[in-house]
Amino acid sequence: MLSTSEQAAWRNLEVQRMIAQCEFPAVRELFQTRWIDRSPEIEALLSSGPEHFFNTTCQRLESQLNRCPACGTLCRTARARQCPSCPHTWFDSAR
Structure with missing residues (x-):
């Protein structure tokens, strides 16, 4: 149910979490160069912070539920x- 850009933004957040936990500089650099999407659309989604991204995405998904x-x-x-x-x-x- 996530859009393609929301999936990429979610992946960026998860990779950033893995980078923060990684103790090897070479692996951190590999994550930064290969797994982080630097497109303007993704940067715009995450510009207000992860909490705002989570809240807006959850609100959009909740509005699509059949009640x-x-x-x-x-x-x-x-x-x-x-x-x-x-x-x-x-x-x-x-x-």
């Missing part, structure tokens, strides 16, 4: 039109 319009329960699939916890169905209404 019951009656009770707000998370449905089992993205195309489900029947609530798993209440008897509400919305087959006829277009969402």
